Amino acid sequence: MPAKEIGEAVDAKCSPCGSRNIQITEEFVGNDQYELRSGKVVEITPTALLDTTGRTHGKCRQCGHTWQFRKNPLATN
Numbered sequence: 001m002p003a004k005e006i007g008e009a010v011d012a013k014c015s016p017c018g019s020r021n022i023q024i025t026e027e028f029v030g031n032d033q034y035e036l037r038s039g040k041v042v043e044i045t046p047t048a049l050l051d052t053t054g055r056t057h058g059k060c061r062q063c064g065h066t067w068q069f070r071k072n073p074l075a076t077n
């Protein structure tokens, strides 16, 4: 589930040009599990929850600068 809603403010800007028109990419991981018995699949557990990897990237829509955030700008607190 996205951490922010449409219209919410996010404290992030491009450091080279100061623009606040930015695309933010937040990375998630999930795992599907396959249980095998004698070499055959007997159970499949699809990923129930996606965990954030903590990696969040920014791309400036004005100058094209890309970077990795040290602190997730989408985190609430």
Ligand SMILES: [Zn+2]
Pocket: 014, 015, 016, 017, 018, 019, 060, 061, 062, 063, 064, 065
């Ligand atoms: Zn920029």
